Amino acid sequence: MSLFDIPNLGIRAYDSPLPLNTVYGDQVCNFTPDTQHMHFSICDQPGRKENTSEYAYEEYTFETAGPRKKIFFDPTKTTCAIVTCGGLSPGLNNVIQAIVFELYYHYRVKSILGIRYGYEGLNPKFGHVPMELKPEAVRNIAEMGGTILGSSRGNQAVTIMADEMERLGIDILFTIGGDGTQRGAYELAEELKKRGQKRAVVGIPKTIDNDIVIIEKSFGFETAFSKACEAIQCAHTEAVSAWNGVGLVKVMGRHSGYIAAHAALALNEVNFVLVPEVKFELDGEKGLLNLLRKRLELRHHAVIIVAEGAGQDFFAADSGSDASGNVKLHDIGTFLTKKIGEYLKSISMDHTVKYIDPSYMIRSIPAIPSDALFSSQLARHAVHAGMTGKTAMLVGWFKNTFIHLPLCAIANQRKTIDPESHLWFSVLEATGQPMNMINTI
Amino acid sequence: MSLFDIPNLGIRAYDSPLPLNTVYGDQVCNFTPDTQHMHFSICDQPGRKENTSEYAYEEYTFETAGPRKKIFFDPTKTTCAIVTCGGLSPGLNNVIQAIVFELYYHYRVKSILGIRYGYEGLNPKFGHVPMELKPEAVRNIAEMGGTILGSSRGNQAVTIMADEMERLGIDILFTIGGDGTQRGAYELAEELKKRGQKRAVVGIPKTIDNDIVIIEKSFGFETAFSKACEAIQCAHTEAVSAWNGVGLVKVMGRHSGYIAAHAALALNEVNFVLVPEVKFELDGEKGLLNLLRKRLELRHHAVIIVAEGAGQDFFAADSGSDASGNVKLHDIGTFLTKKIGEYLKSISMDHTVKYIDPSYMIRSIPAIPSDALFSSQLARHAVHAGMTGKTAMLVGWFKNTFIHLPLCAIANQRKTIDPESHLWFSVLEATGQPMNMINTI
């Protein structure tokens, strides 16, 4: 019995229609035993079991994702639904397409609904009618950015959503969204359990910032930092084409600067990378402005990437929250543009500052092929889990393996860049940026 | 004698080193006779000579561009220089490269200077030292956006620039820039004439907005509207992925909406195109806001492109000028974003507005191949003209032919979209936008 089984699931009465078996060595792919877990123990000395120094011993056990031999839902009578929530991320349509193809062609589930405009589509008051999702409807969507279902921010009341699932006869709901969405999904799954209903909620984690704990890669992230590189090259071109030209690019990254760091590493053209995880000061000897001045004196151009969540401590007041419950960020990009201009003017340094905010041109593009592939693999595994009767879980990627995680595991936590990591050190190397930009350290 | 000859030029003493001849039919390309002009008469009835109705008769005569048999400057003793001025435009490096290659390899001029940072580089007070431009220095620059010479806005005093040309021994100065730059080039050429110096100033017109009169295509324009299409597709994706989603894109176009119009025609995904040439109102039955509401009610998403120079009459105060002497434009993009948000809120329409300003991501990219080719052809013709001893002129493109124009011909005029043109009508057809958005018409 799995941690993720719908309560009182009973036996799984149906044979999977997938043409796999359980024989190793016959050249036919095998079902994943439902009891299978991946247990990773990683230590810095073979045989070591105790944690004698930091980072020295880590141990993880996760249920392995994959198709099961016995499934819970009868494909001929099952209705599935897909909902996409929150901000856009490349790969959403790939996930939708792969869920539909897997369900329709391989599990032979013919009733698939597309819930419109995020969780709003599960609240009748908005009047968004679900789409029927046949293969023809999703055949050509993978080359398109965005989500054909539409999205919205914020959760709806779980009782309303549970009612609507019941009304629409949805047996399995696939929730594609970030931590807010999956928190909502978790509560919805709990509500369904409370009602004693054998309906599943399976999450597919979406975070363009790549900031979900445990999960080593989220779909859309590679596309995002790849596209960010284009904007940074433009900033670089603007910078070198002017005397003391400064190119400043704001990229996504509310809590985690992975897009900024990865783009900087992919390019070798960036001089400062400002991320939420590493504080920096503007003024003083070690502050950004003085360092920028020195860089300009040396090379007469500079490129700065700032993650949107960096430098929020420069702003006094709180700016409220959006519908997703995310704290509204102060605009560090225009703030820095202004500060840099004022400073360079104050020291009578001729200069030009060009500020680029490419966010909507990043998040709305189609997935690059590696992300397309990854998105569709995630989706297939979500379908396997759902059809098996698992709920309140999401599919993740860890050490080159697809795994199952509890929906609640990712709540209230973030994966962030460790300033002591080699990733961050590589950024410092690639940029020449000093290890700290705080005057008192 | 040509209109563009340096005054008191005397005879052209040198044979062109180019391997052309003047024999037709021998499979060898011919020199362009220096007296050759293209005379276009275009009428709407064969034989008609008088202008009996509008648009019915047009007549143009232009000196034909091309390599001349006799040249004025001795390649072995000539120093040429290149300067790039004003905002970036795709193709600048292609022009630089092609000038250097044509001079160095074909005319065998070995002394070529790259003036740094626009006209600032001709004013010693800035201390920008010219680069020597050998083929090796420009071999790989065509794949790079921007200008390897750097640029700046605004003109320097012509007496200072003329002194500097003399000091550096520059015989031919190639000025790559917009109408402000070419106005400066014209004054510089006049100053050189006044001093009785046999130095040439040859302009290569640069306008990413494609707004120079007579000239049917400017380098960088195709790249610009092609790249703008990407931003608009992102706006479209954002719009369709939200309930009543509005995607708003601001593109370049201070006086002329060609980028906006061409991008809209290339895409068929745009609902409103706002350009400087066509006034529009926000309020009232026929105003943008009401039309937008109707569009959203019908299809629940909308895409708007606005050229930066559109709607400037919404702003009361003047906002001064920049260093190039261009009036500073009010930011119509953020203005519209705010107005649209307020209006839709006021009528209680749930909505999302996403605003994209891709300008710096457009103007700083490398030229697409068609622009690369066009840029280098323009540059070759500028070299032919300069070596022949022509001055105060620029090279243009008209009816599929390269021509010479007086530098002063393009000053104080703009090519703009005629609202009665088929181009604009096609935009109205492609968008469904009404012919007028003024309540009183």
Add this chain to the structure above:
Amino acid sequence: MSLFDIPNLGIRAYDSPLPLNTVYGDQVCNFTPDTQHMHFSICDQPGRKENTSEYAYEEYTFETAGPRKKIFFDPTKTTCAIVTCGGLSPGLNNVIQAIVFELYYHYRVKSILGIRYGYEGLNPKFGHVPMELKPEAVRNIAEMGGTILGSSRGNQAVTIMADEMERLGIDILFTIGGDGTQRGAYELAEELKKRGQKRAVVGIPKTIDNDIVIIEKSFGFETAFSKACEAIQCAHTEAVSAWNGVGLVKVMGRHSGYIAAHAALALNEVNFVLVPEVKFELDGEKGLLNLLRKRLELRHHAVIIVAEGAGQDFFAADSGSDASGNVKLHDIGTFLTKKIGEYLKSISMDHTVKYIDPSYMIRSIPAIPSDALFSSQLARHAVHAGMTGKTAMLVGWFKNTFIHLPLCAIANQRKTIDPESHLWFSVLEATGQPMNMINTI
């Protein structure tokens, strides 16, 4: 009365539903008078009328394309059809989409058929059923390469096609294809005239080689040479990464080397451009092989572009014709690869030859934005012409203007590169290739 009117057309009884007028200066676009022609006289001296030297005087008169005030076909009762023939070219789907949009939304023609698989679709024996083309069917096709209608080579008997037009009630047939297709279209139009039927056949010229006479630009050509540049850059990379590396790329161009020439000019990385218009030899002092050897000795890498129709005189035997009636070309690419390898081996020169044939990766991609725009403008003008009751004509582009040409005007002729033109001279300059590669000249 126009040259292109359907015989015995009678009066044009219907007002165009387009919201244009005939008043100049009222900011509303004007109908094009049906008698309007563009008359171009281009001479090399203002006032000259006689042809005193070659290239000195040219005169052209063409009927101007554009929407007419009075149309012949009643939109409510008209059936239109579109057929795409011959090899793929970028922009086909843009043409299809724009025809459908113009007919449906602007002329309000609701009956539009898509003939499947070229002229085969007008021959019942193939059993290809026409598609109904509503706007929804073509909404997202512009981002796709190829043709949603399918294509085939060769013409069908005109009597069969005329019968089928009658059976399907097609009033206007838009034929998108090359010179073979338009020859078929011409014969079909003649057959319909002979039958006294008031049905129109309007051609939209397609030639990825850009080799149709008079017409200065064909749709798909810019996309094609742009994409060819990518292949050539790969060949260049392969060449420079090996000792005496030779990169050879075969591009399209059966009779005309425009793609090869334009790509070479856009790149500045090519050493030899071999086109059908300019003969070359392999052996001897001036032959390609010896020149290649010298180039390799100097720089240790070389890039060669060959148009598919170049060097056909190296092959003794005829290789027959394809279904379009085109002579089957011998494969000059593999021939040269072999010859170069054998020669370099014979002189004991270590070397590597990499041969790239990107043809199908060029012709099947979507149109770049400039081509997308051009394709849709062509298509709109074809619709205007068809609805007005014109037949046996095609829409072209000449001196920046859309015009009407007789279908028969383009038959049995080719636009080719003049070896004496500045275009070809620029290619010689950009490559360093000698003006002739024939030993006896």
Add this chain to the structure above:
Amino acid sequence: MSLFDIPNLGIRAYDSPLPLNTVYGDQVCNFTPDTQHMHFSICDQPGRKENTSEYAYEEYTFETAGPRKKIFFDPTKTTCAIVTCGGLSPGLNNVIQAIVFELYYHYRVKSILGIRYGYEGLNPKFGHVPMELKPEAVRNIAEMGGTILGSSRGNQAVTIMADEMERLGIDILFTIGGDGTQRGAYELAEELKKRGQKRAVVGIPKTIDNDIVIIEKSFGFETAFSKACEAIQCAHTEAVSAWNGVGLVKVMGRHSGYIAAHAALALNEVNFVLVPEVKFELDGEKGLLNLLRKRLELRHHAVIIVAEGAGQDFFAADSGSDASGNVKLHDIGTFLTKKIGEYLKSISMDHTVKYIDPSYMIRSIPAIPSDALFSSQLARHAVHAGMTGKTAMLVGWFKNTFIHLPLCAIANQRKTIDPESHLWFSVLEATGQPMNMINTI
């Protein structure tokens, strides 16, 4: 002491110039202890230690890559060299650039040589003079495909190469290449050991096919399959645009079909994926030709991807080896094109087959950003290893961690697709291809 230390290394006398430390929690990145290993034990049940079923228990121990506190080579006196061997792969220039930057800026090694044209550059008989690699020489190479050093196939005699290393004073040689290259590197390291020389040879594994054992990702692979997707989309467009159109694409993959499989999964447009790991027949009920016929009857188009190493058993004779010692493959692409054409003709099925071989357009492009990043991280770790005095090893990537592997570990083995894996099963799902295409199974 590490497995990889140069024999008789003695103590590491120099402090690393990198600004790291060994304190955890101080926000400063830490040196990697030289004794650190990653020990992975992965089992399917927590606590399980024995291998009770297949795939159930795996255990790996690898030395961890990373910068060491003490280094062996004195940066002020060390000469490093870089050599690139074998076929091109995206990312080569990124590796070169990152090695130079890391050595020059961070370890402050000022003497860096670029060996030209692979191992030929270490054999004086070829006369290739090494390049000096300063940062300026590699500043802009990351956007270029290929290798600025040039490459060649095959190994040179190790005694000659060892002599040349001595003559040039090379202390550390970085060998970038595939398994043949690394076999050569291994022998060279052994030769140096035999001579008692304290010189290091550090490998950076290159395989565009992603077929090196243990290593989960090789640089260039993501770029390769991403670009392959473009070719496949073209094949798809060609196929759907013709009646019974067949698009056939040959991709790289001598022994392993990863590029084919990944591209097929990223696209969802492919019907058959033929790889070296899975045998298939042409004829008979279950053979490819019959399956293709059925597909065409159903949908009238089909797309096939074939890895170059697939179907070699169809060819009788051996075709020899190339300079790298690789068996020369028979051309399965043209073979299949011919067979398919003959078969469809034999059953009188009208059809069109378009064959695309994009190999040189894939391997010669610049790395996409994710590969650029990965390449430079690999390179940094190779530098850390080399400076520490390790030899006969290569840097790899395993379970999200950079590790050290013995050069000999990868010899004579290949990573191939397991037909029982979920990867292959996903390919079957995505294509609809049957699990076996052998008539007797």
